[in-house]
Amino acid sequence: MEQVSLKLLVNEKKNRVLFVEAGKDFVDVLLSFLTLPLGTIARLVRNDESNVKNVTVGSLSSLYESVAKLDEKQFWTATCKEMLLRPRNSMERYCKNLKLNINDDTEKTKYFICENRDCNGPDGCCLLSTFKNQRCKCGKLMKQEVFPQDEKNADADHKKVVDDKGFVLDTVFIISDDLNVMPDSLLVSNSLPTDLGCEDFNEMKLVTVHVTEKEVLDLLKCSLFSPTPFTDIFLTGCKEKPNTREAKREDVLVLKKQEEFMKSDYDFILFDFDLKLGRENPIQIKVMLRKSDNTILFALCENDFVDFLLSFLTFPLGGVVYMLDGKCCLGSIDNLYMSVLDLYRYLRSFDLRDQLLKSQLAYQFKLRNQILPIDEAPALDYTFVSKYDHNGKLLSGYLTASNDVSINQKSCVALRYLAPQSSIGGAYSDRYGGRGLVKKLSRYMVTDELAVTPCSSTSIISFLSKLRIPSSDLEERVISIGKEEGLSLLRASLVSSSALTNGLGPFLGPMIVKKEKWSH
Incomplete structure (x- = not known):
């Protein structure tokens, strides 16, 4: 079994990892998290084979499960369903020879x-x-x-x-407990313990651990929810399940409008979206609102909104953080993402910085009617x-x-x-992308936690009757989904099990935020 050695500097008094010293093999694995499509992450974290039990990611896990349950007949081709359950990594050539590859069961492109x-x-x-x-x-x-x-x-x-040797140069790196990666130096090593609140060097202890794919999977799970994933894995033993932690309201509240773009310390604006990307015409959907607690119970929609939601599963994590202005609010992921800016001299090529920070869809995974500003890798x-x-x-x-x-x-x-969505041999359009994933002339119900099912009048009545809600407490609203609403829904899907309520509520008049424990 392959393994990688790490050196942990531990504050014994506080039982906390101050920082980790790691080499290229481990940092390559860590940066590969940014290349993983959300559907791959949803599939991996439900795995019980590591030390940390299976976890759920906002509403993405529910979305992924509903795709698995949808009949293939709902899709244009069987390939469409395959693309969602096992989405491809546009940077697979950099990940194929990782020493510890938790996504090794996904076949490379043939x-x-x-x-x-x-x-x-x-x-x-x-x-x-x-x-x-x-x-x-x-x-x-x-x-x-x-x-x-x-x-x-x-x-x-x-x-x-050269595509088979990972992301960074062969040197030594320092990683903080919240996944801030930096090159090792005497200055960093001497100042970091003090910066992290450990004044007494006698309280520190150096521990060597050996990491296998199980620990890497644990790290992925914990990094999505915890600000201290190394401490959780190697010291506390993850006694607190990640999916029971309560996110801070101010960290995950979906704002109706973001007016400021984050700027890096370099000579470019990081979050400079290509305005040419994304469709101009918004998607119209109907939502059923429970007035007593401002909860969106479900949305009634056609194939265009379902295609939009399902496409989330194909988005690489780095591309998602980029679209959300560097603030996806997932555990320590934002810190890992911003570390790439400071690592540019230690990446194997300058182009890798943009490829990690602005991760693209795999080729042929672009939707013709995509709302959000994300493109696909060239063929x-x-x-x-x-x-x-x-x-x-x-x-x-x-x-x-x-x-x-x-x-x-x-x-x-x-x-x-050949277009994956075509059953008659149609060629794929590099300029416009594929026509969609699910068939037209069908109506769908999308629940608050993003479970997608075909719907009919009887299924709607059955759903409402199970909730025992009086008709006087129900109100139907129509909402247009454009880029702003789409980004809000994307963020909510990452951190909330009430994605419709918290993602679209701010756009239904008075601010709607469901008062609940936001579980993951």
Whole structure:
């Protein structure tokens, strides 16, 4: 079993980790948290195989579970459901060789062409899929796996970064208990204990621990809720379950409007959203409000709002923090995120800073009607090179970068990516993204905790009857979901089990904040 050694400086009197000394292997793992899609996080933290029991993340866990329960017939293709339950990491090439990889059960991107070999010739459909068994335009299945012959040219659009050695340089780092990562130096090591309230060096003790994938999974769970994840894992033994901690109201209250953008200490504005991203037309939904306590019981909506909510599961954590102005309010994640700014000299390339801070969707995961300002990583354009026998019969083939000038142009064809949402072999649009995830002409109910189900008149009546709410206490409202409302709902989904109430309540007239213990 792989393991990584850490040195913990502990305040014995307060039973608290002051800071951790770690090398490249561990810091790479820590930074990889920012690349994980929210759906992956929801799946990992419900795992009981580590020391910390399964936890829930706001309303995301409920959203993830409802996707698992939805019938495949509700989606355009079976691939759509797969994309949500196991969303891809747009930075998988940097994570594939992590020494401790808690997401190792997710397959790396593979490439498939049509089983009909004629489709891969000059007169064929010339499609390429990153999902097995999609339907080609000719009607056959895309199940013939093909491999890139030479990937050294395929990274031309990604600044020529060696992609299998993580994020940071091979040096020593200091990590505070709240996940502030900094390069080690004598100045930092001498001043940090005092800064953390430990004046007496006699109270300090150096402890060496060995970390496996179990502890990394524990760290992910605790970092989402706790300001002291190292202390929780290595000293207190997580006696208090993370999902029972009560978040501070001032930390998680969803504001109706944020007027100030955080600025870094460098020569750029970090949170400079691309205003061209996101749809211009808002989404209209109906919400059922319980007037007595200002709770949104559920929303009635069509496929566009469901697509929007389900897309949360494909958002990488770093991209989410970026859209929320560096304040996602998840435990120690904001500190980890802001640490990347100070680590720029210790990253393996300058471009990695932006890739971590502004993490993008994996290619083909962008929705055409996405409200929020998030884009997808660019694709690697491939050409299929055919190999023939002496009689001109096609034997096999391989992929090479479209900009590879060394190939014989007569034996190759440029390929277009097949849209995962298409069941008839439609090509994916780099400019606009995919058409959506769930089918049109269906109505859905979304509960306060973001559980999504198909709905009908009888299901609505049944839901209300179980709550035993008099009709006089109910009020129907219509709300438009644009960027502002969408960001508010995204933040609420991370920290509240009443995401609709706390995310959309501020936009329904008087401020609505459900008075409850916000559990995770």
